[in-house]
Amino acid sequence: MAGGANSEPLLDVRDLTTRFFTEEGRVNAVESVDFTVHDGEVFGVVGESGSGKSVTALSVMDLVESPGEIVAGEVWYRDADLAGEMADDHPKAVDGDAVDLRRVPSEVRRSLRGSSVSMIFQDPMSSFNPSITVGEQIAEAVEVQRRASANPRSTRSRTQGFGLGSMVASTMESHERAIELLDEVGIPDPEARAEEYPHQYSGGMLQRAMVAQALAGEPDLLIADEPTTALDVTIEAQILNLLADLQDDLGMAIVLITHDLGVIARTCDRLGVMYAGEIVEHGSLADVFDSPVHPYTQGLLGSIPDLDDPAPRLNPIEGNVPSLLAAEMDDRCYFADRCPKAMEECLDKPPSFAVDGTGVAGRTDPTGTSATGTDGRKADTTAHTAKCYLADHEYGQARALPEGYFGGSDGGTDT
Amino acid sequence: MSERLDRDERDVDGTSTANADEPLVTVEDLEKHYYENDSLLDRLSGRDPTAVRAVDGVNFTVERGETLGLVGESGCGKSTTGETLLGLREATAGTVRFDGEPVAGLSGDDEKAFRRRAGIVFQDPFSSLDPRQTVGEIVREPLDVHGIDTREEREERVADRLERVGLSAAQRERYPHEFSGGQRQRVGIARALALDPEFVVLDEPVSALDVSVQAQILNLLGDLQDEFDLTYLFIAHDLSVVRHISDRVAVMYLGEVAEIGPVEAIFERPGHPYTQALLESVPRANTAERDREVEALAGDVPSPRDPPSGCRFHTRCPHAREACREEDPERFDAGSGHEAACFRAVDEHAYWESAPLESPEERAQATESDLGERDERTADEPSA
Ligand code: SF4
């Protein structure tokens, strides 16, 4: 754990773009995504299915599988030791204490998984081998971390942190640590439970065990992809409380990916709302929930029935999530065909605007190679921004696109 | 409109016997148990079959024109209740009466008449629609089976239903895979409405859908209820959705109804500690949520293979006392039409004198919990 808060982000993702090359054509799953995560912060990524939120997580972790490919972008991760190690062989990948993980060899990226950055998933069975006891698998993860930290200068000695088939034998010591970890995540009678196999655990318990496994490497950053989606609501509450407690105790940063705005509101400091592969609105929890600017964000918030104050009728977004096939995506605001406020200018792709009215949101690339800022100022990557012209200027009825402009829809249909 | 004729006919041929003040559906002591380890091999090896008490003595009514929400977590038996009350599964015990007539043992024309009056919409619009049929055929099939009207009139009705659910009649030649999840659910609804039913069981109809599409379908279901005069049994795990759509709500836990009452009462003045815990647990989508201290319920849901003695909730209940371990609470009156199966609803109960159990955290047993609705299904023959 990098002690103390650092004003530089722990993770700084820029222009991340991932495509899938399928038989039907190119799918633009993640399109030029930018976000930062600071020490001890919870950053949420919310979106509906097909929005690209999970592929974003996998792209950060370099876990995208064929036919998917990360085609562009930088993933700056702050780790002074690693920056020192990489400085000689890969000078372009280093900027101060930060390392661009996209520009270092893949075995270095792999070596960080489980030790510096861990991931948990919706389905805990995916991170456990069904034929090895839970205790043994967590002990292995502990052992991997032990060896890595015993030999910090050589990233090559670190083996893959988690996942199946790691060939590391656990020691007595790491086994004891595994039991401690099971205890920390609230598994009753951890000594006995350590001897059990994954299928002997309930869904909620296995989710806890997966968190224990992810914590074995004492990561600075945890990426949690729909960690409570498969769980019943009373168990979800337990797991969300657990994550909050662990985050307080360990001070790690979390990227939380979910479709559930309630889970976001419960856990996140800042968030990005994804639609059709892009982060269309970004800001603090209060920015996005209390003053949403993008009509998609407004539509999402209007679609959820309120538990405490039900409205007689919901305000859904018309239509359906668009196809992400490159061939079918026009170079316009991807939401325009569903947007009640679509205007002529929306046929040109909107840049990311600062909601405070200061124009196009910019940022300065510290390496100076790909400055995208408009005025060279060091932009605040935590500001409220939206990829929508309404963040820049008011809606103009005169410029509204005529009804049925996008070929109309025969009642809640997509194409 | 012409669809109304069916209903009039029904009255004419006298199948409708009950008076309009009676509930449309009455469920009494309904039980559905499954048996596991019940294969030939198991019997050969002398293994005793294990009973899974998926639905274990459920009572409620559904009034004409209302929406009764049936809510609970996975494995509570809510979906099995819905399927059993429609006679899609054979009840182990208990009775279901529809419009005054027992549903069990219906056959021939009586069964056909019942099927016309009571329909179902399933959660997964993809697996519940035949991929080789066009959407038009899917919606027309119940009309064909029941031999309704002429071919032409059937086609007309198909077109009407597709349009009423927000699709276009021109889409009838398309196949389910050409539609999005929300549209497929519209097809499932159109099919359920083909026979102009009075009662529809909606089994998690929006839980597979994205929230923006879910809202469209919820609005649609509300509109159709008015247009077609429908009575709904709405089964769901999502409490916000249930509050939104229901007039009354029944909360299920481990095969039993823990609490039932008007939607306002259940959500504003929940009487059962389980209902209270459910409501406490739901993450709210607003900025105050970040600072809300959530008292999470300890432990897992126990297995319906071996439900706890006494009150089924006593292993997790923060208010459990000795009495709860010994006696199974009946449903006590908690005010106008509101009932809770908890001793705390009764002022003078021996519960108040008995000793509190140690806290649920200490009692929490990591028990086998995740007997999902899926498990219940696989334990029995598939219903389709
Ligand atoms: S850019 Fe235009 S079409 Fe897109 S969300 Fe904003 S107003 Fe709507």
Ligand code: SF4
């Ligand atoms: S009867 Fe006892 S255990 Fe059951 S809900 Fe009431 S207080 Fe809790």
